[in-house]
Amino acid sequence: MSFMKKPTVRHPGLPRNDLGLTVRDYEGGMSTLCAGCGHDAITGAIVQAAHELSIPPHGFAKLSGIGCSSKTPAYFLGASHGFNSCHGRMPSVATGANAANRDLHYIGVSGDGDSLSIGFGQFAHAMRRNVNMLYLVENNGVYGLTKGQFSASADIGSTAKKGEENLQPPIDPCQAALTLGASFVARSFSGDKEQLVPLLKAGLQHRGFGMIDIISPCVTFNDHEGSTKSYSYSRQHFHKAISADFVPPSETIKAQYSEGASMPIELHDGSKIILRKVDGAYDPTDKAAAAIYLRERQSAGEITTGLLYINEAQQEMHDLAGSSDTPMNQIPYERLNPGSDMLKKIQSRMR
Amino acid sequence: MSFMKKPTVRHPGLPRNDLGLTVRDYEGGMSTLCAGCGHDAITGAIVQAAHELSIPPHGFAKLSGIGCSSKTPAYFLGASHGFNSCHGRMPSVATGANAANRDLHYIGVSGDGDSLSIGFGQFAHAMRRNVNMLYLVENNGVYGLTKGQFSASADIGSTAKKGEENLQPPIDPCQAALTLGASFVARSFSGDKEQLVPLLKAGLQHRGFGMIDIISPCVTFNDHEGSTKSYSYSRQHFHKAISADFVPPSETIKAQYSEGASMPIELHDGSKIILRKVDGAYDPTDKAAAAIYLRERQSAGEITTGLLYINEAQQEMHDLAGSSDTPMNQIPYERLNPGSDMLKKIQSRMR
């Protein structure tokens, strides 16, 4: 939002984690997203979670597709390698990266467009393979970066809006993940750090594919016609250079509510969604029950948040493949080279 | 299976449908699939269903991807236009074809590789759009045409087989379809014409996306190692030109069982699957119940068959889009051309 260089001053008073690092060591570059964008709040939660876990920053690799959401890996973990891949193709790149080095912590950041439209196939198959990574869908119901087309995800403002697009049934990443084999499925809200940070930590520690659907309002493109707070002013102008001509600064929407409770959230366009946090009695190890609960709450107009499903027993990709414990990229050539004698032996069967 | 030209003799005794056509008029070219392939049985059922519905043969359009299954449109409805598209891409071609002409009956034929791997994204989005078509997944758990690699679908012989691949959770097309918005979801078995033909007819008459997952055993590539009836003989030979060197003729597996009953089926490799037919009490209009039932039976090791879900109220793509009743490809240019006066008017706002 500002062109000023981020200050690199150290704050001596900042709390240090087990590695002696402060939260600053887990931050990244300055965000260029719109003021108030939900994605920035998620970035903050990732920084906090990574710091609290005391994993060295270069022990992470962060990957993304293309979109506003997919830009965010530039804004956290500046000391980790990042890979901003092609639109919708992060799951495959992350799978390959993980195949090469099973020892890093992989954070994949994607958007609803990136994961549920162009990337849906890859998203599904990375889950099916149970690639050991944390996968975040920063879900705003629109294509932010291309200026606000509807995406395939749950239209988070659906109650307040009308129009043709709304009639298409949305794809719920959590229900899809349950159907497609993810071993860790959760949902949260960008403004609910209290819920999000522990979920991120759990997902990073989970051995297998951890999918968190994070509802993350887009402050700029949620001003559909008919909405009371529509930013219609700039649209009235006869001249459109690019459609998001005027983006008034907004506040990040915050949400704090307790387990078992439901919480109505008013979005930037005045529409409402109702979040429901699973409570302590909820059993996240029962997949069928999770699927049923999700559907029930959905019918009641609520969006369930929390850890919805976890299966620690499901083997991750390398376990299934019987891979060596030494990462593929660290096995010395001497152990990879079968040698010239073996080549002779192999060829003895070719005569 | 034979190079002999199909006889074109008319059988005067054959029953005629309302159009005066016999079943012959709905047949296609000679199949080139392996003797006993489940796909051929499905072809036969399609011919019968189309004939019984008394739709003129050129009122259909048949589309497919690439695979043994996707070859089959050449073997039915010889008087219909066919479109053998790219691997995994039939859903988009069918969507476009339907966009151009909403008046034809569209039959899409695909395989589990075609629909659940490379084509999974398109498969999902055609369902979400509720394109008015009948979509068949001829599901054999393998990539037949490329000689037997495992596919992402339910491994139909899973009880009898072991090996790395089996550990990956399969994608169940029916559960996926329920999650992704299909308005008609059914499952059947290639050898159960009694169940299949009515389902095909219902699917063709359904207004919206009708998905039928048809378990269709591959007689050639179900001979996994460890299987009792493995065709290991030819594999023992030192020379492999192509892997499916010897394909002994097999019989199509047939199954007949009544509503509510379960039926164990022995596949060509000696493995077993258990099919369970939904009974009359089953309510296919309740999506959540359908999803729950599927999961329950799955946990019990059974594969549910029958009409699993139907929603006649869900609007199909053109309804949602507000398309004219006249197919797009039949609107005369005069009605499409806004005329030169309108062009002047439009430009008056550009000064």
Add this chain to the structure above:
Amino acid sequence: MSTNKPSDNNFTIKIANVNGTGSASANGLLMKSLFRLGIPVVGKNYFPSNIQGLPTWYEIRASEKGYLSRSGRVDIMIAMNAETYQKDLQSVTPGGILIYDATWPRNKQLQRDDITVIGVPLSKMCNENFPSARARILMKNVVYVGVVAALLDIDLDVIRSLLNETFAKKVSLLDGNQLAIDLGYSYAKEHFSCPLPYTAKVIDRPGKGTDIMIDGNTAAGLGAVYAGATVCAWYPITPSTSLIEGYKKYCEVTRKDPDTGKNNYCIVQAEDELAAMGMVLGAGWNGARAFTSTSGPGVSLMSEFLGYGYFAEIPAVLFNVQRCGPSTGMPTRTQQSDILSSAYASHGDTRHVCLFPSDPEESFYMSANAFDLAEHLQTPILVLSDLDIGMNDWLSPELTWDESYQPDRGQVLTKEQLEEMSVFHRYVDRSGDGVAPRTLPGTHPRGAYFTRGSGHNMYGAYTEDANEYQQVVDRLMVKWNTAKGLVPKPITMGSGNAIGFVSIGSCDHAVREARDELAEAGISSDYMRVRAFPFSQDVQDFLDAHDKIYVVEQNRDSQLKSLMRLELDLDDRKTESILHYNGLPMTPGFVIDAVNADLARGEAA
């Protein structure tokens, strides 16, 4: 170039803004007021791949002679973005003017003696005059329009009537905007010697009053409406999205059935580009005029399907609004770097007919033409525009539509024709031009055939036979040669000179201006702008007729020249590439400098 002094009706204004602060309307107002005076004008937008908070520029060139390329000069810079202040200051042409917001002190370390720096307390003025926070942000932009109006002596009535039209239905906003204009205008009048030595004058010229301001994407989308396209499938990608938006907008206005209220068009937002292309092929196969619009990454994703369309011979139209770079590159910058990859998109021996419009006007007509070619030739047609053409605001002659136009639907057999035939074979070419009649699903049982991307013979049947296969691909080359005679011919200017320029698409204006300037300097030349691939004989003739060929294009790898080397007889020794590929639109100065450097080399050698 850059030493020329600005003169009446010839100047360039550049406005440096921050993304998302609502400057577009103000900048458009300024441009439009010059246009209303009758001055040829072009507005180029340099915006980031971002929604809010990053630098963005708008550049307005007024050119009495109607040169619409980027001028490469900045006579008036309005520096509204502190982040880019230093860069913006540097980019002012010597003798030029820089306007900044004097509410806050400017960095005195950044100085230039050769330009005039004007401070206007924009924020202060707005804070004093507008109560709401939103208006304070927005009206800053309108105030600087008032300032420029005073400096250039723009007739305030023109601005006023523009505002009146704009806010006809939102009168509450009208007053604020008027006030802001007046504030800027008065401040400038009071504090600076207005007007400048050069001003914006009312002029009269052919086209005044009928000319329009339009971007290429809107024009192309409108062309698709007039061509009778009914199916559109697409996936959002900059800079092609607004083409679809244009199509949609005009469909909504003109294609609702008056009786039923239903749509005589069907737009599908696909899940990705592969699906979009699949849908277009499905619809084209089924007899609807269908198209998609995308940019480089989308074309890469569509490659498999493009090869399918070529081999199975299905009409389709694809607009490729080119952007900058390999991979994601710079999505909001322009380039012409998909020429080769579009012409030969897909594996195997595959080649595609391409059209290359140079401006919005041609985008409109070529858009319509593309559908005729697609159906006549039964093959995908790729229309290669670019961000500069597609998203910038160009002066354009009025678009017209011939009422007698009837779509060329190509050879499609009717029910009656099929009824009379004993048998139909899909790929039998009776006309000798390589095109075989096709049938549409649902017409007649006898018309049924199987469309496939796998090997097929002339009868449409599956084949793995060597000769049968070869027959089909050989006929496709016959069709290719037919295309040469059907596609738009190149446009040539001048004759008899030893030097010949060759260019393509949006290079046009810069090359034409450069030619004029070079001619004034005694270097005269001929010029050919290639408009289609495959090349017609005229292209070869032009090459042959010149001793020196400059191929001017906007990519690194001289892709147009490559295409000509591949398909024509191009003597490399007499050919020089002039390549511009940094993502900005090319300037005439760049071309002139390159020619002068080459001629100097020649003399030195």
Add this chain to the structure above:
Amino acid sequence: MSTNKPSDNNFTIKIANVNGTGSASANGLLMKSLFRLGIPVVGKNYFPSNIQGLPTWYEIRASEKGYLSRSGRVDIMIAMNAETYQKDLQSVTPGGILIYDATWPRNKQLQRDDITVIGVPLSKMCNENFPSARARILMKNVVYVGVVAALLDIDLDVIRSLLNETFAKKVSLLDGNQLAIDLGYSYAKEHFSCPLPYTAKVIDRPGKGTDIMIDGNTAAGLGAVYAGATVCAWYPITPSTSLIEGYKKYCEVTRKDPDTGKNNYCIVQAEDELAAMGMVLGAGWNGARAFTSTSGPGVSLMSEFLGYGYFAEIPAVLFNVQRCGPSTGMPTRTQQSDILSSAYASHGDTRHVCLFPSDPEESFYMSANAFDLAEHLQTPILVLSDLDIGMNDWLSPELTWDESYQPDRGQVLTKEQLEEMSVFHRYVDRSGDGVAPRTLPGTHPRGAYFTRGSGHNMYGAYTEDANEYQQVVDRLMVKWNTAKGLVPKPITMGSGNAIGFVSIGSCDHAVREARDELAEAGISSDYMRVRAFPFSQDVQDFLDAHDKIYVVEQNRDSQLKSLMRLELDLDDRKTESILHYNGLPMTPGFVIDAVNADLARGEAA
């Protein structure tokens, strides 16, 4: 060609079978027995894109001089497929022999006086001798091997020992096979005058005993094992699948950790080709040697990612085992038609280093070399093989592995190096060769950088700045020029002749044989086989050194010639294309005919 008589150790046997009837083992047995005698031999398989019931042919060429191309002749035809009987009969070279199953009467209308037709009651013999239905089908194939053994006087001991080795662990099957051989052998001895005038003789020659029979895909897969590739991601597609199967097979044998039993390799069957390429890039970025294998449609789907790899500079190896045609084409036929689309895969100014092996031996070494180049140059390397090389059975010199080989991992900064640096910038080229050192994730916090396909500057930061962007793409051209000196040089033969042949990949054997024959007829020539793109200076030198250039390749659109026209100075007037593109491997006769026709035209003119 086709007028030559077969002679000892020089003949072609073609076997027409039905797919799925188990003939492959028998045909392999026949070929291998010739190989064991020391005769150079090649086996080509013409199979349908189908599993059961369609025509399939296997062609065994014995050539004492070691010519391994398709001969274009059929000296002995074994016609086991009634469907293709007529075609098979016709394809026998005059003077040749046709063997058919005389159990059933043959069609007497199909006659030829210029060949010898031999009936053997194969089915009858099998029905009488084998009880099980399966054996009756399978053993027919083995019986005809016995017949041919008698006709060609093949030493039965050789066949017997082959059978012994094959069925060492399945002795139950041994007897049946032996019996079948004997049945055929005796029947032939009894009923026909055996042996024929030409026979298969034991020969001694260098390489006998060490040479192997191998297909190119197996060799390339093995090369990847020896190169130290650890990550493989792929999606099944004919004819590339067996490359992965080869890699997997040898990994299973050589890459299980002896201590833990775990795999020192990781193979991922991807959901499609886009994902496969993404996985390879992810793994390459992360420092593993990673590869994929595919064919045309897969390369089309990978285009977007290939451009990403080029622009973000990530090592990757892609084997493109080319098949026939645009689109799906003929998946089980061969062609070299992805040359252009591979070299320039993806939109924007993108170009890729390509290697062109000509046979299995080279597939092995180039496979290994590709990984070195990929990591040295930090870019995707495309190895273009084809179905003929990849899936057919070739005589090959023994493969060897230099024990001192160490992988060239390119410039990768270690933890220690990073520790000593004050700052790391990803794309700063200090060596001047266009390649900048990279770092691997997890090494050191200072090594962190952001990999992106969007515009970036030399420091690795995001940019939309015109100059910063251009710096990067200009450096990529420096790297491209570096590549010219690193890729395999062309192989040339002969010198000083006016005529120069240029060819590529699997054309090699046919061209070499044609050259020899032409030389015997008094037309001598030089020869260059191009082995890599970009072209090194040697390629230009060869072109310059000849008055007449024949570019021989297996595609319609003269893609190799096109590439040379684009990147070199190729005089079109002295260059003639010889193009073979019907899906079958090219014969020497085709080349000779083309040259003779061209020379005749020259004389006539």
